[in-house]
Amino acid sequence: xTAKAHAKNVRIGPRKMRLIADLVRxxxxxxxxxxxxxxxxxxxxxxxxxxxxxxxxxxxxxNMDEKNLFVSEVYVNEGAxxxxxxxxxxxxxxxxxxxxxxxxxxxxxx
Numbered sequence: 001x002t003a004k005a006h007a008k009n010v011r012i013g014p015r016k017m018r019l020i021a022d023l024v025r026x027x028x029x030x031x032x033x034x035x036x037x038x039x040x041x042x043x044x045x046x047x048x049x050x051x052x053x054x055x056x057x058x059x060x061x062x063n064m065d066e067k068n069l070f071v072s073e074v075y076v077n078e079g080a081x082x083x084x085x086x087x088x089x090x091x092x093x094x095x096x097x098x099x100x101x102x103x104x105x106x107x108x109x110x
Contacts, residue, residue, distance in 0.1 A: 002072065003058030005050045007103045012043045014076045014101040020047050021074040021103070029055055029069045029107065047074070050105040064109045072108035076101050 010017070020043050024032035029051060036048045051071065058064040079100035085093045 001062055001064055001109055003054050003062055003064065003069075003107045005054035005057060005105050007046055007050055009079050009100050010043070010046055010103060011098070011100050012046070013099040014078045016041070017043045017047075017076040017101045017103055020044055021076050024051070024071050025074050027071055029066075029071065032071050046103065047105070050103060051107075054105045054107045058107050058109070064107075068110045069107045070110055071105065073106040074104070076103045078102070 020036075020039070020041055023035055023039060024047065027035065032051055033048065036044050036051075055066070055069060058069055059066050079102045081100065082098040084096040084098060086096050088094050
């Protein structure tokens with residue numbers, strides 16, 4: 001039995017979000033939340049909300065035991081990329097890629 005939560009089109013690059021996902025993968029829910037409380041990255045509130053949402057889904061929708069939950073999977077996929085232009089010297093322009101990500105958290109029961 002698993003419980004899922006998704007966050008789509010988050011305006012943080014997938015490489016940065018994967019660093020946070022690697023911190024919590026495989027840990028119990030309580031351990032993952034305390035790890036996120038101590039770390040300092042911009043995407044931490046999003047992953048934290050996803051874990052809490054998946055936990056609520058597990059308890060309310062699937063009748064899973066709250067104490068036996070662990071983060072079985074966390075994956076971050078690339079979302080839509082906004083393409084912007086930055087002016088450069090001598091009339092030229094560089095392209096700025098503003099990346100976004102889709103994040104999924106899956107909780108399992110031990």
